[in-house]
Structure formats: C-alpha cells, structure tokens
Amino acid sequence: MRFGRQAVVVLAHAITAPRTSWRIMRAPARETRAPTPVRDPDWVANRTHHDKGGTP
Numbered sequence: 562m563r564f565g566r567q568a569v570v571v572l573a574h575a576i577t578a579p580r581t582s583w584r585i586m587r588a589p590a591r592e593t594r595a596p597t598p599v600r601d602p603d604w605v606a607n608r609t610h611h612d613k614g615g616t617p
Contacts, residue, residue, distance in 0.1 A: 575582040601607060
C-alpha cells in the first residue's frame with residue numbers, strides 16, 4: 562500500500578516538474594550524517610551551578 566502511494570507521488574512529480582525530477586535523479590547522494598559531538602570527559606567537574614539545577 563505504502564509503496565503504491567509513493568510510486569504515484571513520484572510519477573505525479575515527474576509529470577508535473579520533469580526538469581526538477583531529472584535534476585534530482587542525476588544529483589549525487591549527499592552525506593547527511595551529523596558530526597559526532599565532542600564529549601568532555603570531565604563534564605561533571607566542569608558544570609556550573611545553573612547546570613546542576615540551581616537558579617542563576
């Protein structure tokens with residue numbers, strides 16, 4: 562069911578906007594991963610009073 566509906570959407574887009582559809586299909590896939598966050602090993606020692614739940 563879901564694949565049929567998606568096929569209809571893709572077909573409708575290809576018919577109504579052929580140039581955009583062609584450009585999208587020819588574009589290389591991009592890397593969409595977010596960068597890995599840098600973790601501080603001493604985060605407990607470096608947190609502030611506000612981080613601990615206190616008022617500023």
